Amino acid sequence: MRVPVLFRVLSLVHSINQGMAIRTMYRYAYFEPGGPEKLEIRSQELPTTVKDKHVLIKVFSTAVNRADTLQRKGFYPPPPGESEILGLEAAGVVDKLGPNCSDRWKKGDRVMALLAGGGYAEYATVHEDLLLNVPSNLNLTEAGGIPEVWLTAYQLLFFVGNVQPGDIVLIHAGASGVGTAAIQLTRHAGATPLITAGSSAKIQTALDLGASKGFNYKDGDFSKAVLEATNGRGVDVILDCVGASFYEQNIDSIATDGRWVLYGLMGGGSINADIFSKLLRKRVSLLATLLRSRSREYKKKLINSFTEQILPLFERGELKLTIDRILPFDKVAEAHKLMESNTNTGKIILKVHEEIQSNLTQHEEL
Template sequence: MKAVIISKPGKPEVLQVQERDIPKPKAHEVLIKVKAAGINRPDIIQRKGFYPAPPDAPADIPGLEVSGTITAKGPDVEHWQIGDEVCALVAGGGYAEFVCAPAAQCLPIPEGISLIDAASLPETFFTVWNNIFDIAKFLPGETVLIHGGSSGIGVTAIQMVTAMGGKAIVTAGSTEKCGICESLGAIKAINYNEEDFEEKVMEYTDENGVDIILDMIGGDYGPKNINILKPKGRLVMINAMKGKIAEIDLMRVMKNQLTITGSTLRPKPIDYKGKIAQNLLKHIWPLFDEKIKPVIYTTFPMERATEAHQLMESSKHIGKILLQNTETI
């Protein structure tokens, strides 16, 4: 099979197409013939040499989410059949013509969604459910501030929070991006290049603040986040693009009984991710295509993964970037 590999840590140009053996599914795994794969920030970090793959994933083939057709099964796989079309969360290896996935981390293609577009779903939907709904324990009626509202995570979080009875406020980097976020259901979008999000959130909420913050930025966002959380509010970190060190007011944390938490999903055990998959299937998948939809910015042939990474790093995109195997184009 053909696979996009990281030839050495570095810039997008280190991605190369090579021939590799088709993997064989182990117990509780399925082999997927990949139609498309999603691009995510962890892929960029891995390519740079700072986010190594776990031991059970290919060391040099990135890719955390795919869509495609099951072509083989390992022992003890009962729910899925050869020929089933699925999307799946994987620990790596998605930038290839074939990849093995834990059966528990596969989901059927949602009603009304194409097989290609379904590749955009697993990583962001698993991440948002894990952090907002499981860890932060979202309740209907709560207000969630989502930083990076036009990112893949952002457009997913807006739709999931809104569909589940919450209110989403977002930050984004341009007027265009803010408009897209509001069209997806955000009640307020703040252009962080023109406005101070702390001031605007407090102004918009009549000084009440928000219940939950989903933050992938870190750094100097830390103290502002603490200042705009309601009593018993929850700050959930999923990345730290502006730095892992932040100075916060601990007295405010104690006074308002705030929770500061976060997670990384990739190293979690299969059973943990399998439970997220079941919650998505029960609560979110029935909401396609009326209340939730994929937001795809563009799709590249697998051989142009370098360009896809360049686009991801430019942050010019809105929503998801996909790679598609050329035989399916």
């Protein structure tokens, strides 16, 4: 028995020494505009300094978002001054603090980051205001699927859509990352979520998460089913990531004085029709929003509100992460192909580093 134990001790010491080695390079996802095949993993030098009030995090996971695929195609560049590397969210641990950081974060903290770019990498820098604590009941792989979609859904519903108890909310792409988050947040707010999706399996997922009803948009005009489900009144809020191809059914579905929140254009952005007179007749508020290009002050306010109101629900297990699959970082091109196939339900997560649980219980037998 002595030999195996000694071998394990020496292996542990070797691992610790490896971890203490000074690292000068890190891997990231490089791309040239085009298809998923344009994605590849490259290496570049790790920053030796961190900007004022910024934090360097070692990334354990990130996730694929629709915006990433648009940027890869050359259609959605990052805001000025932000990283050209893909990736709008990440989870990991604090590796280094820049000058003038507050005492809120310390090295080794488990954090989630809302990014304007840079998540597809082994290390990423982010302003300290844009970090969130990882819920204690989640690991760092799961946590990589929270920041972008959950903060987006929270923003759409409460900062823009002003959802109130008793409202009826129509959520397009109800089985997407944002959709699955929005269903649960709508329920938490005391409102009723209805969804659209493209398959019976996706609709069932949405129903399991708390959607009241789901409608397959491939089966025809969903507005008739929406009106039937609401006794002819229509919905108070629409969360719309589709745009042009759904505009007519949205107008028919929305109630008088409803709020139509537009945050994507998967179905196109050009409409040649009499839309304004119909909006006027119903006194509809058309609200367009993006999160990536918002100011840091706005994002800070959003994160602080989310941290106070929603993160405790994760801690208590009242909110559920919907993860389609977890892929290794090297499979980033495959992840983009999957996203563009529209077959995923929930988040596609990229595991960048393996999370090693090292505590006394695991090693006490040594």
